[in-house]
Amino acid sequence: MPKRQKNDIFRFKQFSVEHALCGMKVSTEACILGAWAPPPATAPRHILDIGTGSGLLALMLAQRFPEALVHAVELEENACRQARLNFSRSPFASRICLFEQQDVLQWNAPCLYDLIVVNPPFFASSMRPQEQRKQLATHGVESLPPQKLAARSQQLLAPQGQLVVLYPPHEMQQFEQYAKKVGLHAIQQMQIYHSEKHPLFRLITVFSKQAQQIKRIETLYIRQANQIDYHPSYTQLLRPFYVIF
Template sequence: MSNQAFKFKEFTVEQDKCAMKIGTDGVLLGAWVPLSHYPKSILDIGTGTGILALMMAQRSEAFLIDAIEIEENAYEQAVENFENSMWGDRLFCYHADLNEFAEEMQDEEKYDLIISNPPFYSPPLPVASPPRGEKFSEARKIARFNDALPFEHLVRGVSFLLSEDGIFSVIIPYAEEEKFISLAAKENLFPQKITRVRGTEKSELKRSLLNFSFHKTGTEEDELILEISRHNYTEEFKKMVAPFYLKL
C-alpha cells in the first residue's frame, strides 16, 4: 500500500505512519453520513488517519469534532493531519481505547453524531492477507481485526456516549449486518437508515452503511452501486464523493 499523502479537494491526509491506508470504505461513510440533524458535536471512533473526522469538518458546522485512536502511530498521524488542516481549532484526537474513553466521558455532554469505520475481520488472518512474503505488524492487526474493537464493545460504548437524539453511523460488511443490528438493539439502538453497497450492478452486496438512534422508527432502506465498469463510476456515487475527490 502507498505511503504517499492522499490529497482531497480541501485537505491532505498523510498516511505513512498508519497501518491502514485511505480506502473507499472510509470515504464512502464520510460522504454518506446524513447531517440533517445539524450535529454540534461529533465523535469518530478508531479514527486512523483522521479521514472521517476531517470529512465531517468539511461537511458540517459542528464546533467540536473529537476522535479516538488506540494505536500510537495512527494517533500521532491523525493529530498531524488535524493540525495541518484548516479546521485544526475544531478537531481533537485522544490516544485511548473506547472503554477508557467512555468511562472518562460518561459524565460529560453527549455527542450528537458518532461515526466509525471499525475493524472488520475476526482472527485468524484471512487467507488472502497479508501480501505474499509479508507479516502483519501489530499496528495493522489492531487496525484490521475486530478483536481490537469487537462490535459488542463498539455499540456499548456508543450507547454511553450518544446524546438522546443523536445518530450513530457505521460501515460494516453486509454479511455482518443482521448480527450488528441485533447487538445494537440490546443497547437500545435501532436502525433508521440502511444503504447496502454493491461494487457493480451484478456483483454481490459488499457493505452496509447503517444509521442508528435511540428512537425506534421505521427503517429507510436503499442500495448504492459504485461502478458501471472498472473505474467508470455511477452518477450517484460520483455525486456523493465529488466534494472530496480531486478528479471528480
C-alpha cells in the same frame, strides 16, 4: 479515489491525508461513509469519530459540518501521530480535538454526541488467514468487539443523536443484533456495490435510540456496468471531496 501521491498522501479538495503509519488505510468505503453519514434532524454540534486512524472521517465531517466540534479517539500510537499531523495541516484544526492513545471503552468522554461515526475493525468471512493475521497486527478486531462497540456507543450518544457504522453484510447483521439489545435501532442503511454486476460489498447503517417502523434503504454503485466509469451517484456523493470530480 482522491488524487494519490507517491509518498502515500491522498489529496482531497480541502485537505490531505497521510496514512503510511496506519494499519487502516484510506479506502473507498471509508470515503463513502464520511461523505454520506447523515446527521440527526438538527445540525450536529458535537461529533465523535471512534478509532480515527489517519483522521480521514474526522476531517470529512469537519468539512461537512462547519459549526460542529469533532472529537477523534485513537488507541494506537502511530495512528495518533498520523492523525495529529493530518489535523494540524488542515483548515479545520481549531475544530478537531484528538484524544490520543485512548481506549474508547474506558475513555472519559467530555460530552454526549449528536453524531458518532465508526469504521470499525472486522474479520470479513472471505478473508484468508494471512490477511486476518495482518489486520490483527495492525488494527485488531479484538480491540473493539462489536458487542462492546454497540454498548459504548449507546452510552456516548445524545438522546436524539445518530450512530453511523460501516461493516460487511455478515458483520453488520451481527452488529444490528447487538445494537438492538442495548436500545439502538437501525433506521437507515446504505448498500454499497462495486457495480451492478457485483454482490453486496459493504453496508453503512444508521442507528438511533428512537425506533421507527421502516428502515430506509439506499443503494450506491461505485462503478457503472462497464466497471470502468464511475457511477453518477458515486460521483455526486464524493464531488465535494475528490479532486477528480
